[in-house]
Every structure is written in structure tokens, then in C-alpha cells.
Amino acid sequence: MKAADVVIIGGSAAGLTAAVTTRRHYPDKSILLIRKEEQVLIPCGIPYIIGTVGSPEKNLMPDTPLEKNNIDLIVAEVTGIDCEGKTVTAGGEEIAYDKLILATGSLPAVPPIPGFDLEGVYAVQKDVDYMRDFQQRLTEVSEVVIIGGGFIGIEFADEILKTGGKTVTIVEILPHCLSLAYDEEFCVEAEEVLRERGIDVRIDTRVEEIVGSGRVEGVRISDGSTLPADMVVLGIGAVANVELAQKAGLRLGLTGSIAVDSTMRTSDDNIFACGDCAEKLSFFGGRISPLKLASIASTEARVAGANLFGVTRDNPGTVGVWSTAVGGFALGTAGLTEKMALDNGYEVAVGSVEGPNRHPGIMPGASSTKMKLVFEAKTGVLLGGQIRGGDNVGGLINSVAACVQQRMTAEEVAMFQTGTHPALTASPVAYPLVNAAEIAIGQMRSRS
Amino acid sequence: MKAADVVIIGGSAAGLTAAVTTRRHYPDKSILLIRKEEQVLIPCGIPYIIGTVGSPEKNLMPDTPLEKNNIDLIVAEVTGIDCEGKTVTAGGEEIAYDKLILATGSLPAVPPIPGFDLEGVYAVQKDVDYMRDFQQRLTEVSEVVIIGGGFIGIEFADEILKTGGKTVTIVEILPHCLSLAYDEEFCVEAEEVLRERGIDVRIDTRVEEIVGSGRVEGVRISDGSTLPADMVVLGIGAVANVELAQKAGLRLGLTGSIAVDSTMRTSDDNIFACGDCAEKLSFFGGRISPLKLASIASTEARVAGANLFGVTRDNPGTVGVWSTAVGGFALGTAGLTEKMALDNGYEVAVGSVEGPNRHPGIMPGASSTKMKLVFEAKTGVLLGGQIRGGDNVGGLINSVAACVQQRMTAEEVAMFQTGTHPALTASPVAYPLVNAAEIAIGQMRSRS
Numbered sequence: 001m002k003a004a005d006v007v008i009i010g011g012s013a014a015g016l017t018a019a020v021t022t023r024r025h026y027p028d029k030s031i032l033l034i035r036k037e038e039q040v041l042i043p044c045g046i047p048y049i050i051g052t053v054g055s056p057e058k059n060l061m062p063d064t065p066l067e068k069n070n071i072d073l074i075v076a077e078v079t080g081i082d083c084e085g086k087t088v089t090a091g092g093e094e095i096a097y098d099k100l101i102l103a104t105g106s107l108p109a110v111p112p113i114p115g116f117d118l119e120g121v122y123a124v125q126k127d128v129d130y131m132r133d134f135q136q137r138l139t140e141v142s143e144v145v146i147i148g149g150g151f152i153g154i155e156f157a158d159e160i161l162k163t164g165g166k167t168v169t170i171v172e173i174l175p176h177c178l179s180l181a182y183d184e185e186f187c188v189e190a191e192e193v194l195r196e197r198g199i200d201v202r203i204d205t206r207v208e209e210i211v212g213s214g215r216v217e218g219v220r221i222s223d224g225s226t227l228p229a230d231m232v233v234l235g236i237g238a239v240a241n242v243e244l245a246q247k248a249g250l251r252l253g254l255t256g257s258i259a260v261d262s263t264m265r266t267s268d269d270n271i272f273a274c275g276d277c278a279e280k281l282s283f284f285g286g287r288i289s290p291l292k293l294a295s296i297a298s299t300e301a302r303v304a305g306a307n308l309f310g311v312t313r314d315n316p317g318t319v320g321v322w323s324t325a326v327g328g329f330a331l332g333t334a335g336l337t338e339k340m341a342l343d344n345g346y347e348v349a350v351g352s353v354e355g356p357n358r359h360p361g362i363m364p365g366a367s368s369t370k371m372k373l374v375f376e377a378k379t380g381v382l383l384g385g386q387i388r389g390g391d392n393v394g395g396l397i398n399s400v401a402a403c404v405q406q407r408m409t410a411e412e413v414a415m416f417q418t419g420t421h422p423a424l425t426a427s428p429v430a431y432p433l434v435n436a437a438e439i440a441i442g443q444m445r446s447r448s
Numbered sequence: 449m450k451a452a453d454v455v456i457i458g459g460s461a462a463g464l465t466a467a468v469t470t471r472r473h474y475p476d477k478s479i480l481l482i483r484k485e486e487q488v489l490i491p492c493g494i495p496y497i498i499g500t501v502g503s504p505e506k507n508l509m510p511d512t513p514l515e516k517n518n519i520d521l522i523v524a525e526v527t528g529i530d531c532e533g534k535t536v537t538a539g540g541e542e543i544a545y546d547k548l549i550l551a552t553g554s555l556p557a558v559p560p561i562p563g564f565d566l567e568g569v570y571a572v573q574k575d576v577d578y579m580r581d582f583q584q585r586l587t588e589v590s591e592v593v594i595i596g597g598g599f600i601g602i603e604f605a606d607e608i609l610k611t612g613g614k615t616v617t618i619v620e621i622l623p624h625c626l627s628l629a630y631d632e633e634f635c636v637e638a639e640e641v642l643r644e645r646g647i648d649v650r651i652d653t654r655v656e657e658i659v660g661s662g663r664v665e666g667v668r669i670s671d672g673s674t675l676p677a678d679m680v681v682l683g684i685g686a687v688a689n690v691e692l693a694q695k696a697g698l699r700l701g702l703t704g705s706i707a708v709d710s711t712m713r714t715s716d717d718n719i720f721a722c723g724d725c726a727e728k729l730s731f732f733g734g735r736i737s738p739l740k741l742a743s744i745a746s747t748e749a750r751v752a753g754a755n756l757f758g759v760t761r762d763n764p765g766t767v768g769v770w771s772t773a774v775g776g777f778a779l780g781t782a783g784l785t786e787k788m789a790l791d792n793g794y795e796v797a798v799g800s801v802e803g804p805n806r807h808p809g810i811m812p813g814a815s816s817t818k819m820k821l822v823f824e825a826k827t828g829v830l831l832g833g834q835i836r837g838g839d840n841v842g843g844l845i846n847s848v849a850a851c852v853q854q855r856m857t858a859e860e861v862a863m864f865q866t867g868t869h870p871a872l873t874a875s876p877v878a879y880p881l882v883n884a885a886e887i888a889i890g891q892m893r894s895r896s
Contacts, residue, residue: 013875025893
């Protein structure tokens with residue numbers, strides 16, 4: 001029987017990172033990664049296939065990390081796991097493992113809406129052929145409706161718009177797009193940017209039915225009208241892919257994802273899980289976290305891979321750090337928004353600042369950066385931050401993330417020694433992270 | 449007699465930040481800032497006056513923070529401090545203070561080289577009229593020699609080159625440019641970039657004499673040759689401006705800067721000092737730090753301003769975080785380089801990685817980012833990091849700075865939850881900060 005010390009099921013961000021981490025921490029173990037895709041799409045890059053990057057083939061995860069790290073690869077579907085016998089069945093063949101990592105990812109959520117199975121309704125599948133078909137279809141249509149105004153929805157909307165000659169409409173059921181990641185003032189700005197670019201943004205709007213006979217013809221919405229549509233894209237989130245785990249008898253968590261402890265171990269001592277398929281707890285208070293992101297998957301994979309033959313790492317829970325960009329407009333978030341913090345029962349102090357990301361503000365490439373930091377009011381501990389700006393947002397939000405994860409207080413953030421440069425950053429006198437903390441300190445002091 | 453609760457001498461990064469911080473922490477105190485300049489240049493922006501920004505008038509610190517924070521301003525030279533009587537003499541007038549902050553900055557260092565007083569030899573003065581004259585002179589010359597290949601030297605060289613029609617030569621006495629901030633491999637890359645842009649870079653070269661009769665004609669260097677020059681720029685650093693402090697009898701430190709404790713208090717209980725004029729201790733081991741940066745000045749000013757009427761903040765010492773850019777090429781550093789760490793007696797483990805700062809690597813704006821992290825080998829504590837990349841370097845080096853200042857271990861850095869996005873950052877699978885830490889962990893493990 002074929003055998004490996006470590007078998008990993010799944011080849012996306014979680015599976016690949018778990019494999020490389022296992023190699024780093026266990027140089028002498030044999031490692032086998034089994035995935036069902038011949039080629040794996042970079043998950044966060046999928047929207048950019050449409051307009052910016054050009055084709056699925058240009059958005060592939062390379063196999064070089066596998067080769068360089070002496071990790072075997074089998075492309076096959078795993079159909080069963082025998083926890084007792086410690087084997088998996090892949091492409092009809094039994095393979096023995098000592099430790100198993102499940103990185104089976106997620107599947108697009110399908111809404112309980114009549115008509116979602118009409119021809120011309122697309123989900124966002126992490127599949128090269130599917131996305132090739134998606135792109136082909138785009139060349140034939142003129143009216144696209146996107147259901148869901150989260151990250152996936154707005155990124156697809158903008159990329160589809162770039163292909164030209166189409167109307168693009170986003171339908172969002174909540175009062176604002178992106179409202180699960182940002183406070184209202186940031187969401188409103190994002191909606192303005194989308195509208196300026198020519199996207200019809202319908203907020204506070206429910207989709208009642210996708211209409212058509214055989215093929216999609218329109219989307220009936222809660223105001224009673226029907227938006228004409230010859231293509232519909234579902235961007236309403238993802239559900240953990242737990243079929244294999246469930247069949248194998250592994251315990252599922254509250255959200256139906258695979259239950260894991262903080263070492264990423266499942267209910268079976270020899271099986272770990274990480275990424276979209278694994279249940280997540282929040283860094284804040286340990287509540288269930290609904291987030292599914294490749295960056296979270298990678299962190300969890302680094303915990304799982306390191307812990308296989310002896311625990312050295314604990315997952316402190318999901319902070320939630322993400323960014324998005326539409327044209328030159330970017331948003332980043334780390335940890336809790338003000339609304340989330342209040343909803344979770346925290347008393348908060350908030351510091352918001354806005355200023356140029358260069359100094360002087362006429363340096364080339366300058367744009368205005370807005371930063372909002374949310375602190376717990378009694379202890380001063382940083383709960384989260386949000387940033388709106390240009391392409392500096394990706395790096396800046398990770399500075400905030402480091403402060404959040406270190407549970408820094410407003411005082412510690414205010415004393416954060418940053419580097420500054422006219423061509424690269426805001427002025428040291430008005431560095432946003434530091435100044436937002438100072439403002440919150442003033443607020444806390446005036447209350448006490 | 450005129451009087452203010454708090455008097456601040458100096459209006460650059462330290463003075464302005466100290467004033468605003470004082471207002472934030474003491475809403476009811478009267479604050480008076482005295483500076484000798486009618487208009488204050490943004491210090492780090494001075495090189496960019498030449499080519500990018502266009503004139504000194506476009507590189508001014510605004511007075512709006514003073515107005516908004518109800519801070520009085522007097523433009524006058526302070527000629528004396530009476531510590532006993534708690535008064536300063538400004539423009540011939542006596543002004544009483546309760547607390548005094550010295551933010552008198554620094555003056556350009558002048559080398560012990562014959563000929564530095566010839567006409568056509570310029571230092572980098574933080575003075576609008578001086579820089580206007582400097583720019584005027586540039587229109588009349590064709591051969592510029594810059595003495596010193598540190599940040600100021602290379603930024604001036606590149607900006608002067610942009611004005612066109614000139615040869616520009618940098619003469620650096622050390623084996624490499626920028627070698628007080630970066631390890632050799634980064635310095636070599638920077639030198640290559642400067643040479644590609646057309647700058648003649650002479651390393652390991654001492655200036656013996658600036659030659660000319662009345663007016664500069666050339667620079668004689670250690671290989672015996674003389675570089676022709678009709679303009680010479682000194683970029684060899686700065687010395688603390690301590691004249692007032694010394695006259696007032698305040699104690700000076702080992703480097704001749706104003707001695708301060710970790711609350712930024714001088715040897716007089718009612719006088720604080722911050723910025724270039726104040727002595728600095730390193731975050732690492734508390735040794736004397738020679739660094740003089742506006743970002744450090746701002747942090748120190750936030751300590752001084754907060755502590756005037758009751759200590760709430762401690763300066764943990766200077767981490768040293770800085771970045772520079774030449775065209776699209778940027779370098780950032782935080783904390784100790786590998787060489788500095790070794791010179792200071794640390795045993796180190798190093799992780800270096802290189803990869804694109806977008807994912808996939810063909811996303812617009814992608815460039816290759818190289819990151820090197822240096823850890824103390826026994827404890828795993830992060831001592832410093834260096835980055836070479838594009839304009840993402842400014843934000844990214846501040847993420848490293850947060851990790852350094854929190855004394856995070858390699859394990860903690862590897863578990864750092866970062867946000868990623870195709871258009872803004874590296875892939876989560878290969879996030880440089882995390883991967884460099886993993887490499888160092890492997891190194892530490894294989895040794896033990």
C-alpha cells in the first residue's frame with residue numbers, strides 16, 4: 001500500500017502552506033499532498049482574472065514550493081477517510097498516513113432564491129475550467145447583476161466593468177456594501193467610488209427571484225421591479241466543504257465547519273484541519289468567527305503543520321485582517337470595527353484621522369489616508385482599525401494588525417516608533433497610527 | 449512680563465509635535481512656541497525641493513496645527529535661558545515659563561577638510577533662503593560632488609541629477625553607501641541603482657581637500673586624483689545644536705547632545721529636551737545611539753509633551769526605523785542590521801526571503817520585495833529587519849518596527865496574522881515577514 005508520514009488533502013492556500021510548514025518543521029518526514037485540481041487558482045486573485053490579469057492560466061499557484069520542499073503530489077479526488085485504519089482513498093487507491101491534514105476549503109454559498117439554477121447564473125468556483133467558461137460567457141452578455149456587495153461582489157463588479165460594453169449592478173441585502181468588514185462611513189465612501197466608476201449599487205435590497213425560462217432574463221428585487229440581466233453572479237459567501245470529514249465521523253462545530261482545538265487538531269488525534277473547512281474562533285472573546293480568507297487559512301496551516309508530531313503552536317483566534325481595492329481606492333481592516341465592538345459589548349474609545357500619505361502632500365503618488373482606531377475604553381487595548389487610502393493600505397493595515405495581535409494599548413500605539421519618508425509615508429508629526437491613538441487617549445482621559 | 453505655562457524653543461518636527469502633544473495632554477495650559485524661522489522647512493523633504501517638489505515654498509510645515517490647538521507663536525531667536533528665574537530671552541524680551549521644552553535641533557556637521565569654506569561648498573541647512581540660494585546655484589553649475597553617501601547624500605544626488613545637464617558624484621569614505629543603516633547586500637544594490645541612474649559612486653574613498661581659489665574647483669580624493677567640481681554638497685551628518693543649553697548650564701551627554709532621562713527631562717527639573725538636540729539611547733542595550741531623524745524627534749516630543757506636569761510616558765530608547773527611495777527603488781530598515789547585531793555581541797539567526805509584492809506576480813505595480821529579519825539566536829527575539837522593494841516599503845517596514853518594539857519572537861512573527869490582497873500585497877502563502885521568521889526558526893532549530 002502506498003503510504004506517507006503526512007498526507008494533506010487540498011492544494012490551495014491552506015494545503016500548500018501546511019505542506020511547506022510540515023517540511024520546515026519535520027525535515028525527515030515523507031509528505032504527500034493530494035488535490036483534485038490539475039491546476040490551482042490563486043483564490044484571492046480570481047476576480048482579477050476577468051479584467052486585470054486576463055485569464056485563469058495567469059492566476060495559478062505555482063507547484064515549485066512542492067518540488068523544492070520534496071513534497072509528493074497526487075492529483076485525484078479523495079473519496080473516503082478510514083480514521084481507524086489511518087488510510088485515505090484517492091482515485092480508488094488506498095494510501096496510509098500517520099498524520100492527516102484536511103484543507104478541503106469551501107464551496108460558494110447558494111442562496112435560497114428561486115431561479116438560481118437558471119443558465120447564466122454563476123457562482124465563484126475555484127476552478128480553471130469554470131472560470132474560463134465564466135469569461136467566455138462575459139463576451140456574450142450586456143447586463144450583469146451581482147448578488148452580494150461584499151469583497152467578492154465589488155471586486156467582480158469592477159473587473160467585469162473593465163471588460164467594457166456592459167451595465168453592472170450590485171444588489172446588497174444589508175444597508176451597505178462591505179458592512180461586515182467596515183463601519184458605515186467607509187462603506188458609504190466605497191459605494192460612492194463604485195458608482196463613480198459606473199456601477200449601479202442597490203443597497204438595502206433583497207433579491208426575490210432570478211427570473212427567466214431556461215436562461216436568466218432578470219432579477220426581481222424587493223422594490224417589486226425587475227433588473228434586466230443576461231448574466232448573474234453570486235457573491236454571497238462560502239460554506240465549509242466538510243463532506244469528507246463528515247463521512248469520516250469527525251465532529252463539526254457550531255457553524256457546520258470542522259471542529260478544531262487551538263492546535264488545529266480535529267476530534268481525531270491524528271487528523272488536523274485548517275483553512276476554510278475548519279471552524280474559527282475570534283481573537284476577541286473566542287466567539288465563533290464567520291471569516292474565510294486565504295490569509296487566515298495560511299496562518300492556520302502554519303499552526304497545523306508545526307504541531308503534527310508535537311505541539312509548539314497555538315492559534316490565538318482569528319483577528320480578521322483584510323483589504324480590498326477598486327482602482328486607486330483601497331480599504332483595509334484589522335480586528336473589530338466600532339459597530340462590531342459595540343455589538344460585542346465593549347465600551348469603546350475611537351480615534352479617527354485623515355491626512356496625506358506623503359510629506360509634503362504634493363509629493364508624487366500622494367493620496368489622502370483616513371484611519372480609524374477602536375480601543376476598549378477602560379483598558380485602552382486596541383480592538384481594531386480601519387484604513388481608507390491608496391495602495392499604501394496593504395502595508396499600513398498590517399502595522400495595525402501587529403498592534404492588535406499584540407494587544408497594544410493606546411499608550412503603546414502612541415509611542416510606536418515608525419519610520420517615515422517624504423516619498424513613502426505620512427509625516428512623522430502626523431503619522432496616522434500614532435495620532436489616532438493620541439486622539440483616543442484624549443477621549444478616554446476626558447471621560448474619566 | 450510675558451509668560452506661558454509651557455514654552456517650547458524650536459518649531460521643526462520635535463517642537464511642533466511637543467506643542468501639539470502638550471495641548472492634547474494639558475488642555476488648560478497656555479503654550480508658547482518660539483522659533484527663529486518665519487517659515488519652517490519639512491526636514492525630510494529638503495532633498496526633494498531640488499527636483500521633485502520644485503521650491504522651498506512647496507516644502508513648508510503648516511502653522512495650522514498651532515492655530516487649531518491654541519498655541520501662541522513668536523518668531524524670534526532665543527538668546528538665553530535663566531533656569532533659576534525660569535525665563536527665556538527671545539528677541540530681547542524676557543518671557544517666563546513654568547515648564548520649558550528645548551527642541552533646538554541640529555546643525556550640519558562640517559568635516560575637518562581643508563577648503564570646506566570655499567564659495568560653492570554647501571551644507572544642508574534647514575533654511576528657506578539658504579535652500580533658495582542652493583537651487584539658484586544649481587542652475588549655474590555642471591559638476592557636483594557630494595561628500596557622504598548616507599541618506600542625505602544619495603537623496604540629494606538623485607534630485608540634483610533630475611535637474612539635468614550635470615555630472616553628479618558621491619564620495620563615501622566607508623566601504624559602502626548607506627552602510628550605517630543596511631547590511632552590505634542592500635548597500636550594493638542601492639549603489640547599483642544609483643550608478644544605473646547615472647551617478648558616479650566612489651566608495652571607500654576619502655576626501656583629502658576641497659580645492660579652488662576663492663571658489664571651489666575640485667575635490668582631491670584618496671586615490672590622489674582630483675574630481676572637477678563647481679559645487680560641493682556636504683552630507684556627512686548633523687551635530688546637536690546645544691549652544692543655548694550649554695550656556696544655561698544644562699548637562700550634556702556622552703555625544704555632546706543634551707543629556708535627558710527616559711522621561712525626556714534634562715538636568716533641570718523644569719526643562720525637557722527632545723529631537724536632534726537631545727541625547728539618544730538605543731532600544732537595544734541602552735547604548736548611545738547616534739541617530740537623528742524627524743520620526744525619532746516626533747516620538748520623543750510625544751514623551752516630553754505628555755510628561756511636563758506628571759510622568760505618564762517612558763522613552764524605551766531608539767529603535768531606529770527609516771526608509772529611503774530613489775526612483776521606484778526603496779529601502780527600509782528597523783532596529784539592528786545583522787552587522788550591528790554581531791558588532792554589539794548578539795548571536796543571531798537570520799531569515800531572508802524575496803518575492804513579488806502582489807499576487808499573482810503579474811498584477812499591475814508588482815515589484816520584487818526582499819526582506820531580511822535578524823533574531824537573537826537563543827531567545828528568538830526579533831532585533832531588526834531590512835526591506836528592499838517598491839513604494840510598499842514605507843508601510844511594510846513599520847509592520848517590522850511594531851514587531852521589533854514589541855520584542856516579538858520568531859515564533860510570534862511567524863504567527864503574525866496579516867491581511868493580503870492581490871492588488872496590494874504579497875501572497876499569504878509567501879508573506880515575507882512570516883516566511884523570513886519561519887526560515888530563521890528552522891535555522892535556530894537545526895543549531896540546537
